[in-house]
Amino acid sequence: MKNVTVLDHPVIKHKISILRDKNTGSNEFRSLVTEIAMMLAYEATKDLELEEYDVETPVAKTTGYRLTGKKIGIVPILRAGLGMVDGVLEVLPAAKIGHIGMYRNEETLQPVEYYCKLPSDVENRDILVVDPMLATGGSACDAIDRLKEYGCKSIKLLSIIAAPEAFKLLEEKHPDVKIYISQLDERLNENGYIVPGLGDAGDRLFGTK
Numbered sequence: 345m346k347n348v349t350v351l352d353h354p355v356i357k358h359k360i361s362i363l364r365d366k367n368t369g370s371n372e373f374r375s376l377v378t379e380i381a382m383m384l385a386y387e388a389t390k391d392l393e394l395e396e397y398d399v400e401t402p403v404a405k406t407t408g409y410r411l412t413g414k415k416i417g418i419v420p421i422l423r424a425g426l427g428m429v430d431g432v433l434e435v436l437p438a439a440k441i442g443h444i445g446m447y448r449n450e451e452t453l454q455p456v457e458y459y460c461k462l463p464s465d466v467e468n469r470d471i472l473v474v475d476p477m478l479a480t481g482g483s484a485c486d487a488i489d490r491l492k493e494y495g496c497k498s499i500k501l502l503s504i505i506a507a508p509e510a511f512k513l514l515e516e517k518h519p520d521v522k523i524y525i526s527q528l529d530e531r532l533n534e535n536g537y538i539v540p541g542l543g544d545a546g547d548r549l550f551g552t553k
């Protein structure tokens with residue numbers, strides 16, 4: 345799919361395999377999610393604009409580069425998106441953070457929004473929406489709808505594992521949004537879980553099951 349970048353990298357494959365393991369505890373799970381988020385942010389910011397300026401090293405004058413262009417906003421979809429924030433902040437420490445709370449109704453699999461708090465200048469920022477799991481894609485799709493209602497025009501979506509169903513929905517509803525993932529899985533099961541996946545990302549991050 346033209347809007348999707350899959351980070352095909354041996355280090356990521358190694359880390360995802362540990363994430364998938366049902367015996368991996370919350371502490372290690374959180375660290376791995378942070379590390380993968382950092383790599384996704386690195387890839388997703390390859391096109392940030394730079395401006396040149398003069399730098400003097402102890403040895404000679406040279407050309408330095410600093411990030412310019414629009415400021416960044418990170419928007420985790422609660423809860424599991426919170427696990428990716430620190431990793432993205434490692435790459436973009438000056439970013440502001442908005443929060444969108446969503447949970448999936450377990451029967452209909454439809455997302456239900458319960459919280460939304462965004463930076464006051466969100467419409468002027470390049471937005472990185474973060475959520476480790478794209479299953480039906482419904483939560484990400486609704487979060488992006490909300491951001492567009494607030495006037496956001498530049499939105500990217502960073503996720504660790506996605507199912508093909510999510511791409512179909514996102515391509516239909518938000519063809520302008522670039523998606524960065526670290527693994528495309530096979531399918532959803534009858535309960536809407538990604539197969540093979542890693543289970544419920546929120547529960548595994550926060551130890552709630």
Ligand code: PRP
Pocket residue numbers: 421422423424425446447448453455475476477478479480481482483484510536544545546547
């Ligand atoms: C999970 C996950 C996504 C959503 C993905 O959240 O973090 O937000 O499901 O599913 P979808 O693509 O079908 O919408 P969940 O609803 O379990 O809430 P939680 O993060 O609070 O556990």
Ligand code: URA
Pocket residue numbers: 424477479536537538539541542543544545546
């Ligand atoms: N949400 C999760 O956390 N995991 C899945 O497999 C699907 C949705």
